[in-house]
Amino acid sequence: MLAPIVVTLALLTLYPFVANVWYSVHAMDLTQPFKTGFVGLRNFQSIVVSAGFVKSLTLTVIFVVVALTLELVIGFLVALALWRPLRGSRLFTTILILPFGLTPVALALAWRLLFNPSGGGINVLLASVGLPPLDWTASQELALPSLIIVDIWQWTPFVILILLAGLVALPKEAFEAAAVEGAGFWRSVYHVALPMLRPLILVIVLFRGIDLFRTFDTFWVITAGGPGNATETLNILLYRTAFQNLNFGRAAALALVMLVIVIVVSQPIVKQLIAPRDGR
Amino acid sequence: MRPRTARILRTIFLAVFCAVWIAPLLYTLRVATAAPIYSQSGTPPLFTEITFENFAAVLANAEFMTALLNSLIIGVASTCLVLLIAVPAAFVCATWEFRGRQNLEAWILSTRMLPAFVVVLPYFMFFRSLQLLDTMFVLIIMHTVISLALAFFMLRSFFVDIPRETLEAAQLEGAGQIATLVRVALPQVRGGLIATGMLVFIFSWNELAFSFTLAGGAVKTGPVAILSFIAFQNVQVANLMAAANLLIAPIAILLIVAQKGLIRGLSFGAVKG
Numbered sequence: 001m002l003a004p005i006v007v008t009l010a011l012l013t014l015y016p017f018v019a020n021v022w023y024s025v026h027a028m029d030l031t032q033p034f035k036t037g038f039v040g041l042r043n044f045q046s047i048v049v050s051a052g053f054v055k056s057l058t059l060t061v062i063f064v065v066v067a068l069t070l071e072l073v074i075g076f077l078v079a080l081a082l083w084r085p086l087r088g089s090r091l092f093t094t095i096l097i098l099p100f101g102l103t104p105v106a107l108a109l110a111w112r113l114l115f116n117p118s119g120g121g122i123n124v125l126l127a128s129v130g131l132p133p134l135d136w137t138a139s140q141e142l143a144l145p146s147l148i149i150v151d152i153w154q155w156t157p158f159v160i161l162i163l164l165a166g167l168v169a170l171p172k173e174a175f176e177a178a179a180v181e182g183a184g185f186w187r188s189v190y191h192v193a194l195p196m197l198r199p200l201i202l203v204i205v206l207f208r209g210i211d212l213f214r215t216f217d218t219f220w221v222i223t224a225g226g227p228g229n230a231t232e233t234l235n236i237l238l239y240r241t242a243f244q245n246l247n248f249g250r251a252a253a254l255a256l257v258m259l260v261i262v263i264v265v266s267q268p269i270v271k272q273l274i275a276p277r278d279g280r
Numbered sequence: 281m282r283p284r285t286a287r288i289l290r291t292i293f294l295a296v297f298c299a300v301w302i303a304p305l306l307y308t309l310r311v312a313t314a315a316p317i318y319s320q321s322g323t324p325p326l327f328t329e330i331t332f333e334n335f336a337a338v339l340a341n342a343e344f345m346t347a348l349l350n351s352l353i354i355g356v357a358s359t360c361l362v363l364l365i366a367v368p369a370a371f372v373c374a375t376w377e378f379r380g381r382q383n384l385e386a387w388i389l390s391t392r393m394l395p396a397f398v399v400v401l402p403y404f405m406f407f408r409s410l411q412l413l414d415t416m417f418v419l420i421i422m423h424t425v426i427s428l429a430l431a432f433f434m435l436r437s438f439f440v441d442i443p444r445e446t447l448e449a450a451q452l453e454g455a456g457q458i459a460t461l462v463r464v465a466l467p468q469v470r471g472g473l474i475a476t477g478m479l480v481f482i483f484s485w486n487e488l489a490f491s492f493t494l495a496g497g498a499v500k501t502g503p504v505a506i507l508s509f510i511a512f513q514n515v516q517v518a519n520l521m522a523a524a525n526l527l528i529a530p531i532a533i534l535l536i537v538a539q540k541g542l543i544r545g546l547s548f549g550a551v552k553g
Binding site: 001002004005006008009011012013015016019020023078081082084086087088089092093094095096097098099100101102103104105106107109110111112113114119120121124153157158161162165166200203207210213214216217220221235238239242243248251252255256258259262263266 | 287290291293294297298301302304305307308311323364365366368369371372384387388390391392393394395396397398399400401402403404405406424425428432457458461482485486488489493502503506507510517520521524525527528531532535536539542543546547548551
């Protein structure tokens with residue numbers, strides 16, 4: 001009964017990996033179909049040394065770290081507010097699933113419109129309270145923060161719901177013991193709830209971190225890496241290298257570099273998650 | 281702080297959060313139901329009359345409706361394939377201990393970490409050489425592949441909850457693994473199976489990177505088709521938002537129905553939701 005999944009996994013992971021390695025050491029520029037052949041590590045050299053790569057890596061790191069931190073902080077505060085039963089909290093959770101469940105392209109189009117410097121919803125709102133309009137996605141400085149705002153909007157609800165499920169499942173006794181010792185709400189959250197939620201927070205950091213690292217839809221629809229290359233994360237750089245410059249050799253090299261980054265960064269978290277469990 | 285005060289503060293905090301979070305969705309509805317004359321300036325006045333002519337225009341757009349139909353076909357087909365592959369595997373991993381089980385699960389989980397384009401490049405070349413680019417077949421296969429890990433771990437979390445005795449009883453009566461799965465296990469996880477199926481469908485419907493690079497000419501899915509709306513100059517934003525709303529409407533319904541399963545699936549069974 002395992003045969004189908006093993007075959008699919010092999011096709012999904014082994015074949016692309018081997019093929020990527022093969023492309024990465026060959027000249028595979030689709031605009032120059034007759035210039036093929038083994039080039040050693042030249043693709044890696046040209047991609048890693050390029051200024052675009054360093055800029056993309058920096059942008060990606062900023063995007064992942066800032067968005068993840070804010071999503072965890074906001075998510076935890078809202079989860080705390082929802083923790084004890086409250087009227088209407090069911091309706092609230094229903095609203096929360098929409099941002100991360102609905103089609104990202106459609107939502108990104110909505111945000112593109114909201115950020116529009118002339119007549120977009122956000123600037124209209126700013127004007128109505130007497131603030132000057134901003135250029136949002138059209139400016140070098142605000143483009144990445146704008147995309148961070150979109151991701152926070154989209155994915156904080158997911159963090160809320162995961163943390164809320166974790167909070168609800170915590171044993172009551174631990175908090176009663178803390179209350180007996182005279183600990184207030186915030187103290188017991190810090191000393192009791194947070195340590196107990198640690199595995200769950202690691203799960204969020206792992207999955208969210210990886211997803212942020214490979215976010216494509218939102219970037220592509222809202223800025224397409226622009227203005228200029230102000231929001232050209234590694235994933236967008238990869239797309240542009242492969243499907244706009246049609247240089248598959250170089251793109252494959254970049255893909256492998258990204259894969260190594262994901263593995264190296266996620267390894268410590270995966271180890272911590274797997275270690276204390278006994279299999280189930 | 282008195283409990284009553286705390287409750288009021290919590291309610292206010294949550295209400296504000298909720299209002300801010302729902303605003304972008306309401307904004308799309310407002311633009312979509314505004315008269316097209318406002319569409320050049322981007323934002324229509326808040327209180328202006330509601331019209332459905334933008335929706336009518338999108339519904340009459342054959343290209344977009346074909347794309348939605350494509351999305352539906354690809355979604356249903358890939359959901360069936362995912363379940364066919366993931367159900368037996370999840371069942372075996374959840375109920376039997378065997379050598380290499382942890383390695384297999386780690387392998388499945390690792391597929392979740394690949395950036396999409398790592399997979400796209402080789403498959404682009406592969407399907408190009410088979411002249412299969414821009415076909416429904418390619419997208420059905422790729423959409424199957426992207427949801428496999430999610431479906432596996434979600435189903436596994438449901439199978440783990442089945443009491444072992446019922447499975448052992450079936451085995452004592454001489455039922456094989458497949459018979460045990462079909463006759464004893466599946467009826468007990470029916471809700472979980474449906475939730476998993478809905479989630480896999482949602483993922484297929486929402487997918488962009490593969491649909492965009494491996495197809496997008498002759499075969500467009502909903503998200504790809506809506507992007508071709510903005511490729512033209514002079515975008516009718518009211519129409520665009522109407523199309524966006526039509527694209528997300530079926531998913532909104534599925535999400536509300538499959539609410540609990542969604543959290544379970546997205547956390548890979550780590551949170552029972």
